[in-house]
Amino acid sequence: MKVVGITTQQEVFVGSKERNFRINEFLIIEDPYQGSLLGEVVEAKTFNRYIPLNIYGDFVDSSVLESLKALGYNIDEDTIYIAKIRLLNEALYPIQTGSDVRLPQFLEVKDLMIKSRVDEGLVLGIIKNTDDLAKDMDDEFKDLLHTFEEGDLLEQRDIPYILDIKSMHHYPHIGVFGGSGSGKSFGLRVILEELMRLNIPTIVLDPHFEMDFSQPASYLDDEAIDFKNRFKCLQVGTHVGVKFEDLTAQDLKNLLSAASNLTDSMSNVVDILFKPKDSYYSFYNRMQMLTEAQEEGSLDRIENRINNAADPEERRAWMERKELFISYDKTCPYNSVRGIIWRLRRLENDGVFSKDIREIEDGLQNGKLIVIQGNTRILQVFSTYLLNNLYHKRREYKDALYKKTEADYFPPFIIVTDEAHNFAPKAYESPSKSIIKEISQEGRKYGVFLILATQRPTLLDETITAQLNTKLIFRTVRASDIQTIQEETDLTMEECRRLPYLRTGDVFISSADMGRTIFARIRAALTTSPHTLNPFDELKSKFKEDDEDFLKLIMDKLPINDIELAQLALEIEQEAKITYTVNQLEEKLNKLVEKKHIKKEETIFGFRYNI
Amino acid sequence: MYNINDKLKEKVEDLNQALRVKYRDIFELDKGQLRDFINKHIGQIKKMDKLDRAQLSLYQSKGGIVGVDGSVNKVGGAYPHFIEIYQAMAKCTNRREDPVVLADIYSPLYIEEEEMEEDDDLFQNKRDVKLATLEVEAAIESVKRHKPYAILMDGGLIRYNIDAHDSWLELRGLCEERGTIIVGVIKDIKTSIIGDMIRELDGKINSTIYDREILFGLLDYGEMVLVKDEANKKGPQGYASVFLRSSLAPTVIGMDIIDSQRDKLEEMAQLVFTLTPENSRGVPLWLDIVDKEVLISDELIRSLLEQYMDRGLYERFFISERDKRN
Structure with a gap:
């Protein structure tokens, strides 16, 4: 050379x-x-x-x-x-x-390639095309992982890529970009596995219900680490929720606006009607009674109600309404109060107010990975409250340390979310965006970090994107996203040109502490997503199962003449407690014929089904 | 700019007409008749087979095939202010890393005592001699060093006989002694064997008609004509020749071989046929490869001269007005 x-x-x-x-x-x-x-x-x-x-x-x-x-x-x-x-x-x-x-030689490049020890960093994969260098690599870095190449599990032959988690203190926040099928979710899974391995407290917002780590990957037989005790899946409304009594008026407004945007008048209503230490019911009742009074229309008519009350109970209730009417009718327009009631009910129906976040806090204190599951809208609502709450707990603790006052310990933690553009969109305001933005700008000081994954970096808020110091970029096809990536990272023109052609699992890692872009391949995950069954395989196996069940039912009744179908339906109903109409039976039988499980013969008495 | 002088147009038309008149008789000859004539009087038209892998491997084990070619570069202007650089290469299929490369240089300004050139004709001759000698010497060195099964020379053997007589005799002797087959591959045949024969037997034609004109399109792909000795009597003695159409292009190439190896001629024709791409100009690929390797670009030569000559001398003698035009 x-x-x-x-x-x-x-x-x-x-x-x-x-x-x-x-x-x-x-x-x-x-x-x-x-x-x-x-x-x-x-x-x-x-x-x-x-x-x-x-x-x-x-x-x-x-x-x-x-x-x-x-x-x-x-x-x-x-x-x-x-x-x-x-x-x-x-x-x-x-x-x-x-x-x-x-x-x-390996030693000549070691400092460039490896920035962290194995037990202190995230072992995410291999640095591609380094097998020549890896031959004289220290044993410490050998046999750490497997990779998938063309569907085969391979031993590690290259230098491992170890993300120095400690460097997040200087270069906080990680972005994970890539189109669907590029290996982005897979890469996120590997990152989470590594966070669990290091017992780093982590919150994962999981709108896809896919971040379950209890299922070891089928391709790894013995060496799988058991993650069962290191993570917890919690569903909003079922396991966790918002404790209404802890809410401030601002929290409540955030929550309500996540359900649907608030008008100025509505947010005014909350400010006026919501009292500290209100429970869900006390707040709800107050609004309910106010609207009932407003529906009466005037003080006279309420007086009327009081005077004509059937029993003392009703009388007292109308007296209360009258009080509310006098205090709030002028400041709280009827329609705005209705709007708040409607939003509050919607959240309540989702179960948001039925639980608290105790379990999440406990998990974080124990260095666990907490997966919060729920549909995107619920997660937006809940995460706004949750992240605010947790971030401020951590912040209070750190501030107290600084001021040398007492405060409960709260650990540093990492927030991970897929589809981050839903939580912090570029074009419009959303409640979760303001807290994510705050964390992206100030989180470093308090040891709160973000890992944001999205397939549409273009749609992610720019202030936040700018704060992502490390970026993992998987295959990206959309030109506008490539454009964004080119602007936001140190990827060269040549590398950007390669983006649409990257293989699944290949990734450019642009990190500030490396000072250059590394071409890596994500390792094979140790666990599998619960959604790996192909829906078309599922359909096929479901049909097959159905066919087999039905075949079992009729097997000993063959041959069947088509004039006997009514009789057959009766027999099946008696034996198997399944009711078929003659038409359904005929259709099922014909389907079996189509799939060549049985035959249809023509006889002088009409058709006959036989083996 | 785009107006062509009418005189010139007329001249071209005249040429076309003249050619048409001159060759009318040939063009009018039926293809079948012409082939019959060749079969009868020149040599049999035969179909060639491509050599199979086993045969080629045998050649390889017997030392491989050497291709020999030369190149000339000229730097400078009109006589005597120029330099010519000659290079000859003999490359063996077996020994890719070790080709024989010989080089020589000539400038009228630097003449050894006894030889004095005055005019261009003599110079042309000088160039041919230099190049032919260099090629033959490369071939001799190659026979000694590579010990090949066969040598393909770029150009007819007769040329070497004329231009590099002494070296050629040495090469010939060496090949005969060692049993190395030596053939010349002639891309542009310049003989008139068939035309002469027609003229002799028919009397219809009275001007010289060349073989390439007659054979153009006459042979089918993969056919050859082994020229009988009595037909070839006009050429110098001691060589046997063959015409063959080795590619789909209608042109025909020629080959010659020394007398003592004439029984190998057909085999060598098959080898050349095998090594020639179907869709090509008809030259065996191996010779093309050697040709490409022996060629030196003019830029390289110029930078060689610029680097190794005093700038003043170089400028004084060898930069022509034409060189400075751009």
Whole structure:
């Protein structure tokens, strides 16, 4: 391998007759004047001056090449390999043309490739095309993981990519971008597994109900770590919810607006009617009674109600309504109060107010990964409250430490969410956005970090995107997203051009602490998502099951004449307690015929079904 | 710019007409008749088979096939202010890394004592001699070093006989002694064997008609004509020739071989046929590859001269007005 052609201080071309180059591999240039310089292959090409089989315009057919091979001349051996190499650090002078180039030893690149110890960082995968360097790698970094290549599980042969979690203190927040099917969710799963391995308190917002880690991956037999005690799936409304008594008026407004946007008048209603320490029912009743009074229309008519009350109970109730009417009718318009009631009921129906977040806090205190599940809308509502609550607990603790006052310990934690553009959208305001934005800007100080995954980085709030110091970029096809990625990361033009063609699980990792982009492959996950059954397989197996059940029912009744179907329906009803109409039976039988389980014969008495 | 002089147009039309008149008799000859004539008087038209893998492997084990070719680059202007650079290469299919490469240089300004050139004709001759000698010497070195089964020379053997007589005799002797087959592959045949024969027997034609004109499109893909000795009597003695159509292009190439190896001619024709791509100009790929490797680009030559000559000398002698035009 030698440096060829015109060189600069940043880039050189290297040619070789024997060795093909791979993109992103590292090479050392032995410049006679400047010593060893480390560079990375950014473009790899091969060239054969006899192929594309074109010499003086002739088209060479393969039989002639075969003949030449038989004569001892293999034209492939005339191939020249050319790589464009970018130096990691700019040289003082342009590189000497003709300088030797060699593969580096592991030690020469260790500091560039590995920033963290295995037990202190997230082992996310391998750095691609480093198998040559990995041969003399320290044992500590060997056999950490498996990768999937073309459906086969492979042993680790390359240098592992270990994300230095400690560096998040300086370079907080991680973005995970990639289209559907690019390996993004898979990568997120691996990140979460690693967070669990290190017992880092984590909150996961999971709108897809997929972040369950109890199922070990089928392809790993023995070495699977059991994550069962390291994570907890909690569903909003079933396991966790908002404790109404803890809410401030602002919290409540956030929640209500997540159900549906509030008008100024409505938010005014909440400010006026909501009293600290209100329970759901006291608040709800107050509004309910006010509207009932307002429906009466005037004080006179309420008086009337009081005077004509059937019993003292009713009388007292109307007296109460009268009080409310006098205090609030002027400031709380009827329609706005109705609007709040409607929103409150909606949240209540979702079960939001039936539980509290005690279990989440306990989990975090114990270094667990807490998966919050619910549909996107509920999660938006709940996360607004939850993140505010947790973030401020942590913040109070840190502030108290600083002010040297007493406060309950609350651990630092990481917030992870898929479909982040739903929680922090670019175009419009949403309640969860303001807390995520706050954390993205200030979270670093308090040890609260974000890992935001989305397939539409373009739709994610820009202030937040700008705060994502580490970015994992999977295959992306949409031009507008590639554009955003190009603006927001240090990916080069060449790398952006490769984005639509990345294989599933291949990822560019652009991180501030590495100072450059690394091309990596995510490792095989240790657990599997509960949604891995293909819906079409599911349909197929369901149909098959149905057919088999039905076949069992009728098997010993064959042959069946089509005039006996009514009788058959009766028998089946008696034996199996399943009721079929004659038409249903006929359809089912015909389906079995279609699938060649049974045959349909024509007889003088009509059709007959037989084996 | 785009107006072509009418005179010129007329001249071209005249040429076309003249050619048509001159060759009328040939064009009018029926293809079948012409083939019959060739079969009878020149040599039998035969179908060639491509050699199979086993045969080729045998050649490989017997030393492989060497291709020999030369190149000339000229730098400078008119006589005597120029340099010519000659390079010849003999490359063996078996020994890719180790081709024989010989080079020579010639400038009228730098003449050894005894030879003095005055005019261009003599110079042309000088160039042919230099190049032919270099090629033959490369072939000799290759026979000694590569010990090949056969050598394909780029161009007819007769040319070497004329231009590089002494070296050629040495090469010939060496090949005969070692049993190395040596053939010349002639891309542009310049003989007139068939035309002469027609003229002799028929009398209808009285001008020289060349073989390439007659054979154009006459042979089918994969056919050859082994020229009988009595037909070939006009050429210098000691060589046997064959015409063959080795590709789908209608042109025909020729090959010659030394007398003592004439029984190998058919086999060599098959080898050339095997090594020629179907859709090509009819030249065996191996010779094309050697040709491409021996060729030096003019830029490379110029930078060679610029680097190794004093700038002043180079400029004074070898930069022509034409070189400075752009």
